[in-house]
Amino acid sequence: VSFIEQEFTTKHGDFDVIFYYGEAAFGHDASAGRVSVQPINGIDGVLIAPVTKQGFGRGWAAYATTNGVVIVDGRNLPAVELTQILGGVKCSAC
Secondary structure (H helix, E strand, O other): OEEEEEEEEOOOOEEEEEEEEOOOOOOOOOOHHHEEEEEEOOEEEEEEOOOOOOOOOEEEEEEEOOOEEEEEEEEOOOHHHHHHHHHOOOOOOO
């Protein structure tokens, strides 16, 4: 599997923006209750919410592309911020 990743750190949390080339799938360790469908820029995406509503723990937001999957993997960021970050990602090769 080929991928491109960029890491970011803020004073409130940190996150990675990742593009995995190939099958639109990724592993996680969240319970099914934290997983939901979330529209992101008019595309059905997946939101795996952090452990708490305030953002404690790890969360993911992702959507499939023609060539793979774009993911925001966040730590200590609320779910709404994960989807906003992913909504701002632009990828011409994805």
